[in-house]
Amino acid sequence: MQTVDVVVLGAGAAGLMCAIEAGRRGRSVFVLDHAERIGKKILISGGGRCNFTNLHCRPESFLSSNPHFAKSALARFTPADILALVEKHGIRYHEKTLGQLFCDRSAHDIVTLLERECKDANVRILTATRIECLTQSANPSAPASPRFTVETSSGAFRASSVVVATGGLSIPKMGATSLGYQLAQQFGLALVPCRPALVPLVFNPEDRDRWCDLSGLSTEVVAVATTKRPVRFREKMLITHRGLSGPSILQASSYWQPGQPVELDLAPEAQLLSPLFARNARRDTASAVAALRTLWPARLAERWLAVYPPSGWTNATLEAFERDLHAWRITPAGSEGYDKAEVTAGGVDTAELDARTMESRKVPGLYFIGEVVDVTGWLGGYNFQWAWASGASAGRAA
Incomplete structure (x- = not known):
């Protein structure tokens, strides 16, 4: 001894x-x-x-x-x-x-x-x-x-x-x-x-079917952590074969509690649909995809329009569509756990x-x-x- x-x-x-x-x-x-x-x-x-x-x-x-x-x-x-x-x-x-x-x-x-x-x-x-x-x-x-x-x-x-x-x-x-x-x-x-903490999040089955074939795609977002004073992290989000990762998601995950949604601004400080409000601008799915592609990968833009098509092409419906881009709320099924934390x-x-x-x-x-x-x-x-x-x-x- x-x-x-x-x-x-x-x-x-x-x-x-x-x-x-x-x-x-x-x-x-x-x-x-x-x-x-x-x-x-x-x-x-x-x-x-x-x-x-x-x-x-x-x-x-x-x-x-x-x-x-x-x-x-x-x-x-x-x-x-x-x-x-x-x-x-x-x-x-x-x-x-x-x-x-x-x-x-x-x-x-x-x-x-x-x-x-x-x-x-x-x-x-x-x-x-x-x-x-x-x-x-x-x-x-x-x-x-x-x-x-x-x-x-x-x-x-x-x-x-x-x-x-x-x-x-x-x-x-x-x-x-x-x-x-x-x-x-x-x-x-x-x-x-x-x-x-600092861990990738896992989609629920419905969202996994919608998004996971886009595994590997990333884009800059603002992830909002729900606290007494909300904390915002502006960094990359990555779609994985099971859910979401990337620095912004890892940061938000430390604050996330099971059953809570995660809120993401998918177009920080941008108004992606502004070209559709120009005089004589076309208003259809193709023009909306083109607008989203100025910031997002093409496949993500196309998928978003397929999953969340605007209810119409009026100013009001396009404004609502734009608002949704800045406040995507998604409820994970869980996290990848201690193995990936x-x-x-x-x-x-x-x-x-x-x-x-x-x-x-x-x-x-x-x-x-x-x-x-x-x-x-x-x-x-x-x-x-x-x-x-x-x-x-x-x-x-x-």
Whole structure:
């Protein structure tokens, strides 16, 4: 049995950042992960180039039962801080749309950065290590006494602090488990119900018959997320063989609840039928298809007219047809689930944690960070920034 200051459960973005910050303080740190290598989810992110942060990161870009909880961590470790690390290691990067920052070369560069920083901070990492049991000592408040025992397939560890950075339920083929939630419940912490987020949506049978043979077609839309203050995402929508995907749909999916419709503006800031109101303009199906094709793929334009033909060709009916383009309401049958979800919404209730340190209010020395917590960011680097920020907050306190 080894006695250390900090044991971090999980070698993802949050866990490794936590370990680095704790190690820099002179704490003895072990990182344990059941996978055979660290950062597996980092390596597949951003199409293999890791969208490691977003320049426009702000608390309003995160979902949580407590919308204010993330403010402290995000203010104390900002996109500028992770950029400083990236530049320190000479990693080339570029900005894509909406403030998203990606590695020029490969997500391996970010994993290598974290490995080197861990080494410099004397952090030890054990992979292929299964967590078997976490227990609290008989007298956890005793001075200088280890509070926890972590039993693993690689041996046992006694630690003053344990940080749970085990991630969520998304992408089980990458090794996702419910361990973090189980540990929270074991120690009496409340959970906000989990659900897949940033996930493609599935059509009901009727809409599948109408649209799914157009799989692969995309167009720019505005997806409206139904909240107290509706959130609008203007990005691409993609028709798939089962439903809808693309950045706009993934963003809206984090807010979507079963049984609710999704509202889409299919022609943002455009009046597609305006040519039909010109003097002496033709008004028939062919001219309407031609008008829609100025913005949409031809097959989508033709299908829309087939599914939703105007009830006539008067000014009033054409105006109603145009309004429908900007407020298409469709009720999904469900989502693609955790297999295709980029993240998990819900998790450890933020009311259970100190927003400054991520420490449990009930169990001193027990911390929860990253995706396992009820904080979920938008698509585009926000969830990585939450991982860095929550990990740094815990690492500076554990």
